[in-house]
Amino acid sequence: MLNSSIQVKGLQKSYKELHVLNGVDFEVEKGSVFALLGSNGAGKTTIVKILTTLLKQDGGTAAVNGFDVAAKPDDVRQSISLTGQFAAVDEILTGRENLIMIAKLRHLKNPHQIADDLLDRLSLTDAADRSVSTYSGGMRRRLDIAMSLIGNPQVIFLDEPTTGLDPEGRIEIWKIVQELANNGATVFLTTQYLEEAEQLADRIAILHEGKIIANGTLADLKKLFPPAKVEYVEKQPTLEEIFLAIIGKKEIKQQ
């Protein structure tokens, strides 16, 4: 596939006795949103760490934006950004200072202007000059993602971007991911929730026991699911639905 942003072939990784990845293969098309779905401990974060040059694989190859992650880590780092599983923001600095710091480390011109634009884009302007330790979980995540957008990386890695967020926070992040995809970036995200993959991804791969056991569009995957049965079930609204009904943000869910 000429048009692929990420190519992974036969990826292997073990921690001592534990084989986490047993020959993982997949490709991600340029400009698409790719979701890696798997339960806790399936090895999703290990794949993200290898693709973002934080960890070396034991076997197989991986290339991001055309650069081999083991042979050309510097070129890979130029092309990507990572939003890890725990919001990697500086708690003591303000939101604005966090953004300026990253812009300076990426050696960009006008770090102040870049910070202002991103604060505005992710609705953090009001909290810009407050210490991050006063931010809510959702705001931290937004700042985390804002820091990842500095320098317009071509490939954006989001490792479980909504884990630990309340429903409102989760929907905000979904909106941001959709915007990123519309702007042409390739988004690689991991999640434990099928629903999230459904909402966001062009293609979904399922990682199980160190291998990709399914990979395709939602329609492809649905063919693999057990046939639908018609059953009558009295459905209680979930706490999330009640919550959303009350705060009146239902329109986003119905998209």
Add this chain to the structure above:
Amino acid sequence: MTTHYFNDIGVMLGRSMRHIFRSMDTIITVTIMPIMFMLLFVYVFGGAIQTGTDNYVNYLLPGILLMAISSGIAYTSYRLFMDMQRGIFERFHSMPMARSAPLWGHVLTSLVSNAISVLVIILVALIMGFRSSAGILSWLAVASILALFTLALTWIAVIAGLSAKSVDGAGAFAYPLIFLPFISSAFVPTETMPSFVRAFAENQPVTSIVDAIRALLSNQPVGNDIWIALAWCVGIMLVAYIFAMRVYKKRA
């Protein structure tokens, strides 16, 4: 990428200096204990200690400064540990920046913040009657020895911060270092100690460093002490640096 090396280290230094200035307690905690010891030893025990000088503050100050630095470097460990824990190192390492810049940022911060602590303590000592006849060159020599001592201990702190499993563990290694001056010539002349304690006291790094600084500040000939002091500082620094870099490559 090397062209950006100093820029990256500068940004990292700016970041952790902000941390220090926003929580002044790190400077206050680091300076208050040595100042308390200084008050205690000068105004309570000092009258009973025979050092052969009439100004006990002058005698005491070098050891107090080393004590302050030993407790100051525990914060370097702590800050490094927090950075590892919170995942911000992962962010830096997945970015196109100099790989060792985050580490050097912490090391430089340690130098700057310990220099501030040392200045504060010298000011308090001046109020308590510390006087020095040393010229500018001697003061520069004192500053260099203290800087080397800080660097040597900072690299030990880096090893502790990178390999600690808990916040408490990250700082615990500093306690023996803080108390090393007690078994040295920092508070009392070693001649008064029983022979085996005296043997340890006279051959551990603090004694030669304290003696060298004391001689420089009082315009006395420094003799061999300054070379032994420098050898200790540079030796510890190099060994700790090599191990610290090894741990850094492996863990971060």
